[in-house]
Amino acid sequence: MLLIAFLVLFFCHGLSSDRDTGTVFYTAFPENVAFYDPVPHNISLLLTAMYSNTNITVTIKGINFQWTNSFNAGVTFELPLPQDAELQRERISNKTVMIQSNSMISVLSVTRRQNRIQTKIVPPWRRMGTSFHGPASIQRMPNVSDPLYSMKVTVINTVKKNTIKVLQGGVVTDQEVADSYQIVQFNITGSSSDVQIKSQAIVAVLISHPCLEFYNCSCYMAVIQLQPDAMLGNGFVVPPIPVKDDSDQPDLLVISDQRFALLxxxxxxxxxxxESSALVAIDPALGTNNLQLTFSTNTSLVLIGPYFIINVIPQSSLGACFLVHAVMNSPRKALLIVDTNQRFDVHLGKNAFSPSLNWVPISGTNLSWTVVQLNRSTPHIIWHPSTQMAVYVSDSLSATVWNAAINLSEQPDYSGCSLKYVTPFLLNVSGTWAESLHNCISPSAEMLSISNSNIQQQMAQNLEPSGDPKEAWIGLRRRLLNEEWYWLNRNPVVFTNWAANEPKGSMDGMCATVSLGPSGIFSWHSRSCCLSLQAICTPKKSIFSI
Structure with a gap:
């Protein structure tokens, strides 16, 4: 059975264009054995440095564990953790795993039990929240009343003393006060299909089941990281869901904090x-088609099938560069979803994927998807030079569960993975095109090259339309020999935003400007390079090593 859920969240914060990297992280390892069948297993963290001279410290106060080391850019280190770092059945624990660094890193938690591996992206602190929604039960699991066999919510508190409440059907069913860096575990019982977690201060929330993923007559715990309500969306695309028979067809759980409509x-x-939640069975007739859903308000969308659960990520955002780890020499598959017209430009490392990949169009959209087998011994960088996309990876041998890959960058770039969210700015000194080029370079920046629509949109969001200046230089000009346009950053001229009747002939202009007028469309014009204008500059980028 193959279940594929789409898409990846978009979240931009400060000077970072990434989603899954940061400098402060909190996580925990819920008990990863069915209560009746204890089997030894291993837990670890995969830590990847984005920049050189990165110092990383991992602390677990509850077991007096601390580790520190320094790494160069692009280095991934697997840190084995003591087995007693795993949570037991206590309600309150001090086993919060805290990861801190002086520079941007990504963190992946890994649990291995026998031949089963489960990975989970640990979100940075800025992607935590105070309100969460998730599933409260798995309808197709056996009806076991023992709370040890129920869904479990694990709430990881951070720096402040915190009151945490669990609500089902809008009613508070449990609550607890947690001190700084404590963990609270709630067993979820009752008939409600959804659960809501609310707290006074920032927390991270995991939801798990001890015997969820079923394979070869054995069951294994599954854990998902809930996204804060503030990061949810109203649009979702669910690609095809091949199933063995109609009984395997998943249910769809939609949860919101208010009444909603399907638009x-x-x-x-x-x-x-x-109402604020709805659980529906997907019609088997839709099983070979594609579901594109838009709701009237932001929602949490969960697919629940026999022995699996997947938190579907909103369509609102994608990424441009992803890190897929090789985990314990285990085979991994990657699911790629991208604009159909851009599918042949998806790269694995330095090279584009083979054009012979079997891409499947997603009906009703401009997207296509495919699944690729990855080498099991090395990490992989999957990226696109000109558009955003989604990448999911499978941990299980049966490929029943797909999790989002680590999103290193949201900004497409022909150079590779651009790690820094660079904000274009208007230089306050006027000059010719050549003088402005020098003036941009002086403060460790460069003249802006608008080589794709994302950069154009980013510029429009950061520069307010104005009447003065009306135009500014950009890093686009003609070659002297053949008069072809070229970008200073050497990216191909594929995307353009010329104004009407532009560009004019070379006698009228060899250099390009962007309009800053009150219309706000930021169209381009060809101008004489000798005009005295301000320029739009951008800080130099940092490219992740491939």
């Missing part, structure tokens, strides 16, 4: 407006 998609619900 786009097949008629899944009875009536146009739903």
């Amino acid at each position: 786009q998609g097949p008629p899944l619900f009875n009536g146009s407006v739903q």
